[in-house]
Amino acid sequence: MSDVFDRAIDRVLSHKNREVYELLQRSGLYDNVATAVRGRKVRVRGRWLTDFASCNYLGLDLRPEVMEAIGPAVRDWGTHPSWARMCCSPELYERLEAELAALLGTEDALVLPTISLIGIGLIPALTGKGAAIFADRVVHKVNHDGCRLARDMGATLTSFRHDELSTLEAGLTAHADATVRLVVVDGVLSTTGRLPALGRILEIARRHDAIVYVDDAHGFGVLGEEPTAEHPYGRKGNGVIRHLGLTYDNVLYVSGLSKAYSSLAAFIGCPRKLKPFLKCTVTSYLVSGPVPTASLATALAGLELNAREGDAWRRTLYAYTRTLLDAYWERDIPTDNDTAFPIVSAYVGSAENVERGGQLLFEEGINVTLQGYPLVPRDKGVLRATPTVANTWDEVEQLISAMERVHRTLPP
Ligand SMILES: Cc1ncc(COP(=O)(O)O)c(C=O)c1O
Structure with missing residues (x-):
């Protein structure tokens, strides 16, 4: 017999949030557990990933x-x-x-x-x-x-x-x-x-x-x-x-x-x-x-x-972001960031593409934020990268090449 919690979960999900619930249960890409952090690298499921999912824009977490x-x-x-x-x-x-x-x-x-x-x-x-x-x-x-x-x-x-x-x-x-x-x-x-x-x-x-x-x-x-x-x-x-x-x-x-x-x-x-x-x-x-x-x-x-060094960090952050956006545009990776703010989202369409893209990026050693339906509209799923001052130029290049391969692999 189902207990009171099963019935509550079932009733609530029958009118809202079922798709989020199923997405989180199914994909195995959300709710990651980090077992170590080294600079802007994070170890997840035994694998070191370059992290483009934190919003620690100024890198102060590591100072x-x-x-x-x-x-x-x-x-x-x-x-x-x-x-x-x-x-x-x-x-x-x-x-x-x-x-x-x-x-x-x-x-x-x-x-x-x-x-x-x-x-x-x-x-x-x-x-x-x-x-x-x-x-x-x-x-x-x-x-x-x-x-x-x-x-x-x-x-x-x-x-x-x-x-x-x-x-x-x-x-x-x-x-x-x-x-x-x-x-x-x-x-x-x-x-x-x-x-x-x-x-x-x-x-x-x-x-x-x-x-x-x-x-x-x-x-x-x-x-x-x-x-x-x-x-x-x-x-x-x-x-x-x-x-x-x-x-x-x-x-x-x-x-x-x-x-x-x-x-x-x-x-x-x-x-x-x-x-x-x-x-x-x-x-x-x-x-x-x-x-x-x-x-x-x-x-x-x-x-x-920030008062002493912040303006220099922000120039670095801008340079990373500008380079990422220019590379996305050159490679036809769809993004509509027109501000060069360090939120660089690649549009990949369906929730299935978001999941698949997240999996491919994981295999490439990259961690980004995955936003698929129902978190965003059905056709507006994104792989969101947020560069920070604590990333390196090598990591920015790594993201560009990985995203290019993923973009070519995913169906339109
Ligand atoms: C625009 C915006 N407002 C609010 C929040 C939540 O902020 P907090 O974690 O301080 O509650 C977020 C977090 O991602 C956000 O992006």
Whole structure:
């Protein structure tokens, strides 16, 4: 007789997520266990793979200065504060928030453990009954979750396409009497590396007196102010708003340190007057566990290194990405990355091609992120490579030759 868990799994899968469940069970390519890491090589199932799946863009996970920051901080503060932030926070938080605000150019910043916790905490906290939320159709799932939660608490939720902003404009006009209007977008799209037209979105939102929640999980640390031919990603890595020469008027800038900075922490860049409100309304500030001491320490050490060396790293990262994209285009490997952001996705079509491509790349000694249906639309499966500063030129060449062979092998 099936037990209560079998019945629950069966019932839930009968109306949602069956394809994800089956994909994960079947392919053997997801859910890998790494048994060792050496530089940007990772050992999986006894095989050393060159890793193009991490988003440790600045390579800080492997920097001795960052690792060495952990010991002294843990000796001073213990391994984990284990207070909810509302109760008490080590002063490391105050330093981190001040440094983040100074780097971003926001009035203030509030640090919480993850962007997911910010999304499901902040979006409902700011909206609720009588409010209207407008979410880009392709916004990251964690932000969709936050929006749906807010909808369950009484807000209306409409989605729009960032390449068809007339829908956004019409929605904002139709909800002119909403208590709060919140537009939710990602700064850099995590599957393609492309940017939505943020300047235009901000202009529309401001005209309608709406707030814009920008999730810049990928952009922070990579993109920064004043891009030039010499520094195409810009300087300082202070995020997509500064990169595009925009201002923070009406903006809540949300990002994290768990990609470019290899540290588990996330933050909201916000006006000073909003911070006390966030502290008493965002659930994860009120009742969740905090960022571990080790991550607070590595985040601070990473920011210090970034100030000294970051612009040189970003030039290397750009050179890797540019070389990859040029090679893909020369070889007709389909990609639509028009920004040279270090998310290089090769379109391979069906979920079967994603699985087969992942298997072939594994045999070639390459680890990439596999995104097939239902994670992306049916015909839009990708093999996603995210180069980092800790990769080498040899590894970039290895990826190009492997991807060329895989592209020739897979059916169109
Ligand atoms: C755009 C975007 N937002 C949010 C997240 C989740 O961030 P976190 O791990 O801090 O919850 C990701 C993670 O991949 C992401 O790509």
